[in-house]
Amino acid sequence: KTEENTALPGTLEAARAEARDCTRCPLSCKATQTVFGEGPDDAKLMFVGEQPGDQEDLAGRPFIGPAGKMFDTIAGEVDLDRKHAYVTNAVKHFKYEPRGKRRIHQKPNMGEIRACRWWLKLELDLIQPKLVVAMGATALTSVMNHAERLSDYRSRTVDLDDGRALYTTVHPSYLLRIPDEGRKREEIDRFREDLQAIKSLS
Ligand code: URA
Numbered sequence: 001k002t003e004e005n006t007a008l009p010g011t012l013e014a015a016r017a018e019a020r021d022c023t024r025c026p027l028s029c030k031a032t033q034t035v036f037g038e039g040p041d042d043a044k045l046m047f048v049g050e051q052p053g054d055q056e057d058l059a060g061r062p063f064i065g066p067a068g069k070m071f072d073t074i075a076g077e078v079d080l081d082r083k084h085a086y087v088t089n090a091v092k093h094f095k096y097e098p099r100g101k102r103r104i105h106q107k108p109n110m111g112e113i114r115a116c117r118w119w120l121k122l123e124l125d126l127i128q129p130k131l132v133v134a135m136g137a138t139a140l141t142s143v144m145n146h147a148e149r150l151s152d153y154r155s156r157t158v159d160l161d162d163g164r165a166l167y168t169t170v171h172p173s174y175l176l177r178i179p180d181e182g183r184k185r186e187e188i189d190r191f192r193e194d195l196q197a198i199k200s201l202s
Contacts, residue, residue: 012041012126015119019092025115027093027108032057037088037123045085045202046129047071048120048139050171054103057094062087067173071135074172074188078196085202086127090142091116113142124164131157131202132164136171155194157201167201169194 009015016036022028035052038061047063055065063071075082091112096103108116120142124132134140137150143166153168160166175191178184 008122010126012123015122015126019119022092022119024118025093025112027091027095027112030096031093033060034092035060035062035089035094036092036119037062037086039082039086039088040084041086041127043084043086043127044130045133045198046124046127046131047082047085047087047133047135048143049087049089049135050138050173051089051091051108052094053105053173054094054096057096057103062089066176067171070172070175074192075195077192078199080195080199086123086129088120088123090120090139092119108138110141110147113138117142117145124162130164131198132160132166133198134166134168136174139171140168155190155197165201167194167198169198 009018019034019036022034028034035056049063049067052062053065053067056062062068072082091108094103095106095108095112097106132143134143134153137148140148140150140153143160150168150170155169157165157167170187170191172191175184175187178187
């Protein structure tokens with residue numbers, strides 16, 4: 001099937017069902033399943049991550065592994081309830097390299113981000129959030145449709161062409177990888193401030 005001869009799914013449920021069989025890029029070959037976004041179909045706030053991780057790939061739900069737990073904890077500290085937001089990823093299949101029994105996360109490339117952007121755009125069109133939050137550079141690149149530097153957008157709101165607002169912050173898995181405890185605390189504080197700003201904007 002091509003974009004040209006396929007009617008666009010008119011509801012989120014139809015989109016989710018169609019995405020199950022997506023073969024727009026080769027990542028579908030190795031991943032367990034498509035991990036589509038989840039949340040209310042009229043959410044005013046949409047969070048976009050990078051791609052499902054190991055646990056999300058197995059469970060079929062976004063942000064339920066370590067990065068999701070970090071996100072939920074800090075969101076809870078500012079009273080931001082994830083249940084009211086739509087949570088999705090720029091890329092909907094887990095990209096990894098097997099290493100022994102482990103599956104090691106690999107960053108999606110531009111071609112994979114572009115291929116999967118079709119789904120993100122559909123989610124944006126169907127849900128019509130007022131505020132889109134890009135968490136990390138992959139999400140930012142997908143929303144902006146070209147490679148962007150996170151540091152140019154971090155903690156700022158910009159107006160998108162479609163009338164929506166975009167706010168950019170780091171990806172929660174970045175926080176998990178910071179080895180130095182002091183720096184980690186500082187970065188978590190900054191992420192909390194971002195989530196507080198998102199809460200007041202939404
Ligand atoms: N990282 C992401 O970007 N998304 C998930 O769903 C999980 C981890």
